[in-house]
Amino acid sequence: xxxxxxxxxxxxxxxxxxxxxxxxxxxxxxxxxxxxxxxxxxxxxxxxxxxxxxxxxxxxxxxxxxxxxxxxxxxxxxxxxxxxxxxxxxxxxxxxxxxxxxxxxxxxxxxxxxxxxxxxxxxxxxxxxxxxxxxxxxxxxxxxxxxxxxxxxxxxxxxxxxxxxxxxxxxxxxxxxxxxxxxxxxxxxxxxxxxxxxxxxxxxxxxxxxxxxxxxxxxxxxxxxxxxxxxxxxxxxxxxxxxxxxxxxxxxxxxxxxxxxxxxxxxxxxxxxxxxxxxxxxxxxxxxxxxxxxxxxxxxxxxxxxxxxxxxxxxxxxxxxxxxxxxxxxxxxxxxxxxxxxxxxxxxxxxxxxxxxxxxxxxxxxxxxxxxxxxxxxxxxxxxxxxxxxxxxxxxxxxxxxxxxxxxxxxxxxxxxxxxxxxxxxxxxxxxxxxxxxxxxxxxxxxxxxxxxxxxxxxxxxxxxxxxxxxxxxxxxxxxxxxxxxxxxxxxxxxxxxxxxxxxxxxxxxxxxxxxxxxxxxxxxxxxxxxxxxxxxxxxxxxxxxxxxxxxxxxxxxxxxxxxxxxxxxxxxxxxxxxxxxxxxxxxxxxxxxxxxxxxxxxxxxxxxxxxxxxxxxxxxxxxxxxx
Numbered sequence: 001x002x003x004x005x006x007x008x009x010x011x012x013x014x015x016x017x018x019x020x021x022x023x024x025x026x027x028x029x030x031x032x033x034x035x036x037x038x039x040x041x042x043x044x045x046x047x048x049x050x051x052x053x054x055x056x057x058x059x060x061x062x063x064x065x066x067x068x069x070x071x072x073x074x075x076x077x078x079x080x081x082x083x084x085x086x087x088x089x090x091x092x093x094x095x096x097x098x099x100x101x102x103x104x105x106x107x108x109x110x111x112x113x114x115x116x117x118x119x120x121x122x123x124x125x126x127x128x129x130x131x132x133x134x135x136x137x138x139x140x141x142x143x144x145x146x147x148x149x150x151x152x153x154x155x156x157x158x159x160x161x162x163x164x165x166x167x168x169x170x171x172x173x174x175x176x177x178x179x180x181x182x183x184x185x186x187x188x189x190x191x192x193x194x195x196x197x198x199x200x201x202x203x204x205x206x207x208x209x210x211x212x213x214x215x216x217x218x219x220x221x222x223x224x225x226x227x228x229x230x231x232x233x234x235x236x237x238x239x240x241x242x243x244x245x246x247x248x249x250x251x252x253x254x255x256x257x258x259x260x261x262x263x264x265x266x267x268x269x270x271x272x273x274x275x276x277x278x279x280x281x282x283x284x285x286x287x288x289x290x291x292x293x294x295x296x297x298x299x300x301x302x303x304x305x306x307x308x309x310x311x312x313x314x315x316x317x318x319x320x321x322x323x324x325x326x327x328x329x330x331x332x333x334x335x336x337x338x339x340x341x342x343x344x345x346x347x348x349x350x351x352x353x354x355x356x357x358x359x360x361x362x363x364x365x366x367x368x369x370x371x372x373x374x375x376x377x378x379x380x381x382x383x384x385x386x387x388x389x390x391x392x393x394x395x396x397x398x399x400x401x402x403x404x405x406x407x408x409x410x411x412x413x414x415x416x417x418x419x420x421x422x423x424x425x426x427x428x429x430x431x432x433x434x435x436x437x438x439x440x441x442x443x444x445x446x447x448x449x450x451x452x453x454x455x456x457x458x459x460x461x462x463x464x465x466x467x468x469x470x471x472x473x474x475x476x477x478x479x480x481x482x483x484x485x486x487x488x489x490x491x492x493x494x495x496x497x498x499x500x501x502x503x504x505x506x507x508x509x510x511x512x513x514x515x516x517x518x519x520x521x522x523x524x525x526x527x528x529x530x531x532x533x534x535x536x537x538x539x540x541x542x543x544x545x546x547x548x549x550x551x552x553x554x555x556x557x558x559x560x561x562x563x564x565x566x567x568x569x570x571x572x573x574x575x576x577x578x579x580x581x582x583x584x585x586x587x588x589x590x591x592x593x594x595x596x597x598x599x600x601x602x603x604x605x606x607x608x609x610x611x612x613x614x615x616x617x618x619x620x621x622x623x624x625x626x627x628x
Contacts, residue, residue: 010134015143022070023083031068032059034440040401041470047099049399050122050518053473053541055094056399057157058087060439064161065154066204073159074204075527076302077142078151080159082108097122100625108148108155118625119551121513125521127155128530135524135531139304149525152478156521156537160395160444161437162208162236162244164477167426167444168383168393169212173197175382176293176352177216185350189290195219195263198284198291199356200277202229202245206297207236210245210270215429218292219259220270223280226314230272237435248272252283278310278335281342294343294351295378300360301529303332307363310335333367340364344374354378357479357489359528377492387481387490388567388574390560391448395477396459396542397440400470406441407431408468409459413445415612416455423447440473449564449582453556454604456542457549461608461616464544473518474552475539478526481563483508486526486533496570502534504566509536511558516540516551546617547625553601 008014034040034056043052061080065073071081081087086109093103093110099118104111105125127150130138141147153159180186186194197213199206200223210233213220222245224230233245246269249255255273262269273280277298284291299306308317309331320328340360347353353375355361365372379387386392398405410427417423426445436442447455462468476483484490487499498504505522513520517538524530540555542548561584567575568586579586585595598619605616 006134009140009144009146010137012140012143015140016145018070021083021143021145023085026084026088027069028084031062034059034063034401036401040399045095045097047097047101047122049471049543050099050541051094051097053399053471053539053543054123054157054519055091056401056440057397057473057539058090060397061154061157061159063439064159064204064437073151073154075151075154076299076306077149078154078526079108079148080154080157082145082148086110094123107146108150118547119516119623121517121520123519124513125150125156125519127521127523129522129524129534130530132531138525138530149530150521150523152523152526152535153537155523156478156539157519158395158397158473158475158537158539160397160442161439162204162211163430163434163437163442163444164393164395165205166208166212166434167430167446168477168479169208170215170426170429171446172356172378172382173212173216173218173293176295176354176378177218179381180292180352183350183352186292188350189292192260192263193290194292195266196221196259196289196291197293198222198280198351199295199297200224200280201297201299201358202226202233202272203297203299207233207244209297210272211433214246214268214270215433217268219262219268221255221259221280221291222270222272223275223277224272225274225276225308225317227274230274233272240435242433242435244270245272246270248274250274252280256283256287256289276308276310276335278339278342281339281346285342285345290346290349291351294346294353295356296339296343296360297356297358298360300336300358300363301525301527301532303329303336303363307332307336310338333363336360336363337367337369340369340372344371347375354381355488357486357527359488359532362488362528362532377489379490380493384567384572385574386446386448387563388572389448389578390481390563391446392480392560392563393444393477394447394452394455394474395442395444396472396474397442398468398470398472399440400468401440402469403436403441405468405470405472406436406443409462409472410443412458412462412467412612412614413443413455416458416608417447417451418611447560449557449560449578449584450604450607452560453553454607456540456552456556457604457616458608458612458614460542460544460548460552461614463542464617465614471541471543473539473541474556475537476559478521478523478535478537480559482559482566483537483562484533484535486528486535488528488532490533494570495572498570504562505534505536508559508562509538511562512536512538512555515554515558517555518551546620547623549617550620550623553604557600
């Protein structure tokens with residue numbers, strides 16, 4: 001029987017060489033620039049700031065990413081676009097898009113546009129969404145030029161660099177430390193061991209670990225096999241006096257020796273060691289060193305393009321990937337099995353051990369290690385209580401490309417959230433330790449229901465009142481309470497067993513689309529690999545208009561509310577109680593079926609006025625929306 005095209009692609013018969021697939025013939029000689037100074041204060045697109053914000057966010061991703069020439073942002077192979085031809089076509093379409101049109105993107109290439117209305121998204125993005133039966137052949141589809149891996153914020157154009165994950169890492173490490181200190185094993189650790197946190201991976205997600213561990217007052221010992229990653233984290237922020245990675249060494253023995261010296265001084269630091277994660281864990285096991293906390297942020301979700309086998313240099317690994325990918329993956333799976341075996345062994349000895357969402361346990365289980373799930377993922381262990389109340393990673397970036405605007409918004413955030421000591425502490429730590437990235441200046445903190453909407457509306461009015469020089473874009477990570485189905489990460493161990501139900505991120509996506517987000521996205525595979533997760537994102541441009549305030553109120557109410565509803569549907573008492581207290585309708589639970597959105601709106605307007613002395617726009621009874 002003659003094979004159809006799909007069968008041939010799955011068998012690898014239509015592989016396009018990377019240079020051709022990425023259309024290097026259209027690659028610019030230099031990275032596309034972000035406007036600065038006066039040039040940054042005026043939009044250049046037909047639809048104004050709503051599409052200008054998208055264009056600058058795309059370029060900002062390139063500046064914050066790992067390899068702009070290959071359009072590679074972070075996370076194994078997460079890309080901003082499928083190829084350079086698609087990049088320029090997208091830019092052209094966004095430049096000319098009308099304010100009542102919507103552009104559609106299919107896995108990194110423009111798909112088409114249609115007339116909608118001004119309240120609709122200006123852009124709808126999908127990435128790496130594959131019919132489940134064919135997810136194992138995703139890489140062959142990428143090789144054939146049919147799809148691209150969008151990760152989470154790479155392909156949804158809201159990657160703000162290391163800061164995007166660092167607060168979540170900071171909060172997770174604090175929770176892990178507190179959890180460890182409550183166990184009987186903690187008192188069996190030596191004074192040195194109680195000060196050490198061990199992990200691996202210093203890429204553009206894992207790199208946040210170095211600074212976060214130092215910020216919680218501990219000593220970080222981090223394995224990284226790629227010398228480029230090691231150097232980047234060592235140099236990141238160094239000119240500003242706040243490096244992400246304090247020390248880099250070539251030997252495990254030297255790294256441990258330095259860690260002991262810092263422990264004696266009771267001084268936190270971060271030490272990156274050029275080695276494979278397995279080599280570091282083997283050394284610790286043989287030498288009877290049990291760390292206080294143990295995790296991993298290697299790119300284990302991608303066993304070909306991310307994770308590196310043991311007993312070879314990074315350069316040797318890259319060469320083997322090219323000449324014999326099958327052998328490479330076989331060696332990688334053998335290594336990951338040993339890696340998780342060692343993590344479980346150190347857990348038995350007393351290390352607080354958790355999976356940091358890279359699917360490492362599943363990869364080891366696939367290789368035959370039956371005890372791979374002996375340690376838990378970080379979300380059910382530390383983060384889920386926050387999700388139950390709609391809290392998650394809220395972020396914004398200044399389109400002025402001027403850090404001054406972010407510092408001004410920091411000041412107003414501290415006024416609005418003056419009764420949230422953890423958030424206030426975070427803003428102070430961020431301004432002290434975290435340098436601004438090469439892309440648009442940005443900030444992140446965890447906020448929830450009512451808080452996100454109030455602050456988003458406030459940011460919009462700050463531009464309208466002239467307190468900041470240009471609009472901001474407001475979004476979040478896809479790692480949020482209502483926007484993702486990921487059974488080995490965000491939705492692991494749900495109370496009702498709904499870990500793998502994919503309806504919830506779709507409902508989140510549609511709610512944000514209908515509520516007026518500037519652009520929305522729906523991806524497969526972020527963080528854990530294609531076939532293991534589905535997730536949605538949204539971004540709003542706060543352009544200082546009453547219409548933008550209406551959009552922000554709706555989007556930033558629905559987005560965290562969907563997290564509360566997701567966990568209420570799963571039976572979490574914390575969410576049910578929160579919903580009742582905050583008058584969120586939970587079908588079958590809430591007695592009063594009427595929701596007074598006008599009262600909620602007025603509550604947020606009053607809250608902002610009372611705490612910041614800023615007058616928001618009054619609720620709009622009639623919106624002047626362009627249809628034709």
